[in-house]
Amino acid sequence: MSYDIWEVRQGVFCYSTAAVYAGLLAASAVAMEIGELDHSVRFRQVARKIRAKANELFIDKERKLISAGIFINHQTGKLESEKGADASVLLALKLNLFEVDEEIILNTVRFIEEKLxxxxxxxxxxxxxxxxxxxxxxxxxxxxxxxxxxxxxxxxxxxxxxxxxxxxxxxxxxxxxxxxxxxxxxxxxxxxxxxxxxxxxxxxxxxxxxxxxxxxxxxxx
Incomplete structure (x- = not known):
């Protein structure tokens, strides 16, 4: 768990997940360049697992939107999915975290535009x-x-x-x-x-x- 990009909520967020995913892919590429093939494969495998889990956690299938993350509700002590619009999702899209239909991506961006x-x-x-x-x-x-x-x-x-x-x-x-x-x-x-x-x-x-x-x-x- 970490704080969101805005340093407001504690939880698991699609932007920070995307940054880790992209970092692992970059590390895999560097490892390949210097001949560390085992490390390259391992970094890429972990990146794929992170991407798969992110697509499971952050896609709101009912609304056909990408959620900004899952956060701790300090009043109830429970984890909740973010329902509001959050521009940080745009960075997760840039880092290519999600494997979803273009419809969901466009719905998400238009939702951000409409609300923000x-x-x-x-x-x-x-x-x-x-x-x-x-x-x-x-x-x-x-x-x-x-x-x-x-x-x-x-x-x-x-x-x-x-x-x-x-x-x-x-x-x-x-x-x-x-x-x-x-x-x-x-x-x-x-x-x-x-x-x-x-x-x-x-x-x-x-x-x-x-x-x-x-x-x-x-x-x-």
Missing amino acids: WLQTDIGGLARKESDWYLRVDNELPGNPWFITTAWLAEFWASRGNIAKVQRYTKWIMDHADITGLIAEQAHPYNGYGISVKPLTWSHTEVINLVNTIMKLDVKHL
């Missing part, structure tokens, strides 16, 4: 439902984050949806400051940066997004 895209003039993607951290308005799921909006743009880039890539990338560029610095979050009503600025994580995710966009057909951008 702010219905304000500013817009932007919140990180999760009921996010209390520095929240400006309790009627909103949370403040918009730059990293989550970049993840969303990167997902749609992987699906060739140029219109959405442009929309979400433009949001990031529009809400960076005039010097090009990017904060952790944006104010949901005026768009100004909130919390740390510059945030290295925000800048890193924008670089990742740009690298992904550069692989697309530039005629469409």
Whole structure:
């Protein structure tokens, strides 16, 4: 068990599981390169077991959605599946953790968009439902984050949806400051940066997004 990526809940989460899975595959590739064939096979076998268990634990077959994880309800002491939208699932998709129909993947991403895209003039993607951290308005799921909006743009880039890539990338560029610095979050009503600025994580995710966009057909951008 660990805390989720947002350092809020304790449990087992699809993003951290995906990171372990991807790390083991990378370790397997390195082991193969240096001639450690036994280690390479073992790392890959464990990765496959983790992936199989993740597909068992995190797929909500009733709703045809991917859950962000399983967490401890400290009031009941029991494990519960996360039912709310959480943008960290986008990272698990990027790391190719799930072997599911495209319908489930698209349902999950659209669920995240529907629940977490702010219905304000500013817009932007919140990180999760009921996010209390520095929240400006309790009627909103949370403040918009730059990293989550970049993840969303990167997902749609992987699906060739140029219109959405442009929309979400433009949001990031529009809400960076005039010097090009990017904060952790944006104010949901005026768009100004909130919390740390510059945030290295925000800048890193924008670089990742740009690298992904550069692989697309530039005629469409």
